[in-house]
Every structure is written in C-alpha cells, then in structure tokens.
Amino acid sequence: MHTTLLKAKHVVVLGLGISGLSAAQFLLNRNAKVVGVDRNPDLPLTNSTVASLCERGMIFSPEQQPLDISQFDLLVVSPGINPTHPLYQQAEKHGIEIMGEVELACREMTKTCLGITGTNGKTTVTLLITHILQQAGIKAQALGNIGLPLTSALDIPEWQAADVLVVELSSFQLETLTARCLDTAVILNITPDHLDRYPSLEAYALAKLNIRRNLKKKGVLFIEDKCLKEFGHLLPSSDSPHSYGYSPSDQIHTDTQMIYHHGIPAFELPSSLQGKRSHDIENIMAAYALCHSLGISNEVFVRALASFQKPSHRIEFVKTISGIHYYDDSKGTNIDAVIRAVEGFKSNVILIAGGVDKGFPYTPWITAFRNRVSAVYAIGQSKEKIAQDLAAHLPVTLCKDLEEAVQRATCVAKAGDNILLSPGCSSFDMFKDYAHRGQEFQRIVNALKENIK
Numbered sequence: 457m458h459t460t461l462l463k464a465k466h467v468v469v470l471g472l473g474i475s476g477l478s479a480a481q482f483l484l485n486r487n488a489k490v491v492g493v494d495r496n497p498d499l500p501l502t503n504s505t506v507a508s509l510c511e512r513g514m515i516f517s518p519e520q521q522p523l524d525i526s527q528f529d530l531l532v533v534s535p536g537i538n539p540t541h542p543l544y545q546q547a548e549k550h551g552i553e554i555m556g557e558v559e560l561a562c563r564e565m566t567k568t569c570l571g572i573t574g575t576n577g578k579t580t581v582t583l584l585i586t587h588i589l590q591q592a593g594i595k596a597q598a599l600g601n602i603g604l605p606l607t608s609a610l611d612i613p614e615w616q617a618a619d620v621l622v623v624e625l626s627s628f629q630l631e632t633l634t635a636r637c638l639d640t641a642v643i644l645n646i647t648p649d650h651l652d653r654y655p656s657l658e659a660y661a662l663a664k665l666n667i668r669r670n671l672k673k674k675g676v677l678f679i680e681d682k683c684l685k686e687f688g689h690l691l692p693s694s695d696s697p698h699s700y701g702y703s704p705s706d707q708i709h710t711d712t713q714m715i716y717h718h719g720i721p722a723f724e725l726p727s728s729l730q731g732k733r734s735h736d737i738e739n740i741m742a743a744y745a746l747c748h749s750l751g752i753s754n755e756v757f758v759r760a761l762a763s764f765q766k767p768s769h770r771i772e773f774v775k776t777i778s779g780i781h782y783y784d785d786s787k788g789t790n791i792d793a794v795i796r797a798v799e800g801f802k803s804n805v806i807l808i809a810g811g812v813d814k815g816f817p818y819t820p821w822i823t824a825f826r827n828r829v830s831a832v833y834a835i836g837q838s839k840e841k842i843a844q845d846l847a848a849h850l851p852v853t854l855c856k857d858l859e860e861a862v863q864r865a866t867c868v869a870k871a872g873d874n875i876l877l878s879p880g881c882s883s884f885d886m887f888k889d890y891a892h893r894g895q896e897f898q899r900i901v902n903a904l905k906e907n908i909k
C-alpha cells in the first residue's frame with residue numbers, strides 16, 4: 457500500500473473522464489472511500505474502467521441524483537468542470553476542500569517538475585523539452601493536459617522511474633492548483649480562448665498566471681516578452697519573472713538568426729526558421745529556457761532539436777494534389793492559432809474553419825487574412841457566426857460537414873494554393889476530439905484523386 461500525505465477519507469470525484477478516473481484510482485489505492493459522479497448515468501455499464509473501479513469499491517452516483525456533499529471531506533474536480541457547477545458551489549458553501557487531479561498528485565510529488573502553460577504551443581513545447589531531456593540521457597516523462605494524468609505517474613512503475621516530469625498545464629488545471637511543485641515554469645503566450653468559461657480575457661489570463669504560485673521556493677518563471685508586457689501588471693509587484701523574446705533586454709532573446717542567453721550567443725537557429733519571427737522560434741526559446749535550467753548544454757540542445765518530430769495536426773502537410781497543397785491544423789482551436797497558421801504561408805490560403813464556438817468574435821481574422829486568405833469554408837455550430845463576422849470582407853461558404861468543405865474548397869483552388877483546416881473552434885459538435893477531426897481531414901484528402909475538378 458502507498459505511503460500517503462492524503463488526509464481525506466471520504467472523497468467525491470466529479471467528472472469521470474481521463475482525469476477523474478485516474479484520480480479515483482489514485483484515491484482507492486490510498487484507502488479513501490470514493491464516490492464518482494458523472495453526468496453520463498450509463499458509465500458503469502459502458503465504460504470498463506468505471507466498472508472495474510466500482511468493483512474496487514467506488515460508488516457511482518449520476519450527476520442528476522442529489523448528493524449531500526457535507527458528508528465528504530474532499531471534492532476532486534475534473535478540469536472540464538466549471539466552478540459554477542452546483543456540486544462545486546455546494547462544496548464551497550460547506551467549506552469542503554476542492555482540488556484538481558494535478559493537485560492531488562503534486563501533494564505527494566518529490567520529483568523534478570517543469571510546468572508549461574500558454575494558449576498555443578503547450579503540447580509541442582512539452583514534447584520538445586521531453587525529447588531534448590531524453591536525448592541528454594535524462595529519464596523524462598510528459599504528463600498533464602497532454603493526456604496523461606499526473607496521478608498515474610505516482611502509481612505506474614514505468615512512470616515512477618522518471619526523474620523529470622514535464623507537465624503541460626491548462627488554465628482549467630491551474631485554477632485549482634496551489635501546490636508548490638514546479639522547479640521551473642513557462643507561460644508561452646496568452647490570447648483569447650475558453651471565453652465560454654471565463655468572463656473576460658483578464659480572468660483567463662489570471663488563471664494562466666496562477667502558475668507562479670506553483671513554483672518551488674527557488675523556482676523560476678519564464679514569460680514570453682509580449683505576453684509579459686500585456687499581462688505583467690496582473691502579477692504582484694514582488695514577482696520578477698524572466699522573459700524571452702525578440703528584445704535584447706530579454707534574458708533569452710533572438711534576432712531570428714541566433715539565440716542569445718543574457719546577450720551571449722548560445723546557438724544558431726535551424727536555417728529553415730531563420731529570418732522571420734514565428735511561433736516555432738518562440739517554442740524553441742521556451743524549451744531552451746527550461747532545458748538550460750536543468751543544465752542541458754547548448755550542444756546537446758541543438759543536436760536533440762534537429763531530431764525532434766512535431767506532433768500531428770499542427771500545420772501538418774498532408775498531400776499535394778494537382779498542385780494544391782493540403783494542411784491539417786486541427787489543433788488550431790482558437791482565433792490566434794488560426795492567425796499564426798495563416799501567417800506561416802507564403803501563397804494563397806483557402807481556410808476551412810468552424811466547430812464549437814468558444815465565445816470570442818472572429819473579427820480579428822479580417823485584418824489578419826487580408827491578402828492571405830481568399831475564401832473561408834465554414835462548418836459546425838459556429839458557421840453562421842463566422843459568416844456573420846467575416847462575410848462583408850471575405851467570401852464565406854457554409855458547408856454541412858468537413859467532407860463538403862474539402863470538396864468545395866478543392867473546386868475553387870488553383871495550383872499553388874493551400875487548403876488549410878484550422879478550425880479556430882473545439883471539435884466536439886462533429887468529432888470525438890481535435891485528433892479525430894484531423895484524422896478525418898487527412899482521410900478525406902487522401903481519398904481525393906488527381907484532376908478531380
């Protein structure tokens with residue numbers, strides 16, 4: 457049985473997805489009495505993990521059934537649970553401790569932990585750092601919002617063997633995280649996202665900036681220069697984060713040829729990236745900041761960088777058919793991600809966008825798309841809103857699904873054009889998740905024939 461710092465004995469786990477199931481297992485391993493709550497009343501019948509946790513003693517309670525939270529001493533909330541959720545509210549009212557799955561793990565964590573947050577690029581930077589550390593001979597494991605809960609790291613032998621945990625943290629996870637578990641952390645950028653959960657961009661930014669409270673005593677926080685200028689006023693005046701960016705006054709900076717550390721040349725950027733500001737360069741600086749904090753040499757960093765493969769569905773080239781290039785950026789799930797994707801192309805873009813709206817206007821696309829995007833094919837729940845926001849400036853065609861959008865975009869495209877799926881929205885109206893949406897796009901494109909027009 458596990459040694460534990462966990463004092464709670466009667467625990468409600470709210471939401472039985474990836475995080476909740478891992479948290480429930482972690483708690484059962486530590487002899488807690490667990491009630492698992494989910495809005496899907498069929499879970500014990502349809503989900504084998506839920507069924508096996510019930511066999512181990514977890515009691516399943518459908519969200520629709522009243523639950524007296526005052527009988528419990530801890531509520532563990534999944535990241536997707538909004539603080540306005542009735543059970544969350546009742547727990548607050550009764551003074552019951554509320555924490556997320558990450559907090560549960562961090563209270564027991566003794567390993568070196570690096571934290572990565574930001575609106576865009578989190579997963580790429582998390583995987584890049586993990587790759588570089590592994591190439592340097594360090595046992596590193598990527599965890600967190602990337603899809604592997606931290607509580608599993610404490611209980612699964614192969615992950616227990618990791619020396620460094622590289623933790624991707626979302627704003628949702630940071631809302632409830634107070635443990636001082638991070639040796640070094642980075643905020644990559646903050647641009648509008650999840651405004652269906654937060655009342656304002658400032659509230660969303662504050663959730664991201666919460667990562668400062670998770671630093672260990674001598675922990676260092678890096679913030680990208682532009683983000684620091686925009687949101688630094690929300691930090692306490694006693695905080696002194698390090699910055700990275702394009703200004704020689706940043707601790708780590710670049711002139712888009714070299715990376716400099718405290719003004720001293722550290723290494724030359726890959727030639728394909730030189731000469732133009734880009735999120736790829738910013739991601740490299742973020743990774744360098746965290747790897748350097750663990751003593752990785754410039755030589756090892758550069759060598760490992762060269763062998764890194766970007767994860768799928770991030771401006772991923774799919775195929776060229778009759779001179780038309782198809783790109784899958786299904787992970788582009790907010791306004792700024794789409795702008796960054798579009799800005800990366802040298803020739804005309806035909807954009808496929810839409811899905812579940814996250815509460816922000818699409819109007820910033822008007823200026824950003826000028827002379828870059830010739831037409832938009834809109835799909836999903838947000839398609840009418842996209843048309844409303846853009847149609848006075850750009851042709852927007854409403855399509856019933858992704859397949860129709862690909863076909864119609866292909867019909868108008870000329871040789872040399874790029875057809876880009878970069879939705880700017882969540883995927884849950886039509887797909888399981890962004891990866892499923894990207895796979896479907898690639899399947900549809902791969903089924904297209906030469907000279908189909």
Ligand code: UMA
Nearest residue numbers: 471472473474475476494495534535536600601602603626
């Ligand atoms: N549920 C309820 N009641 C509610 C809401 C949800 O019962 O009111 C239940 C659902 O029926 C479902 C479960 O809660 O069974 C889902 O919980 P969840 O939404 O917290 O999702 P998990 O499966 O636990 O996955 C979460 C993260 N999801 C979200 O933050 C929405 C995953 O990030 C993460 O990989 C995983 O934990 C492991 O840490 C995904 C994500 O979209 C990739 N993240 C957002 C982003 O990156 O922008 C924040």
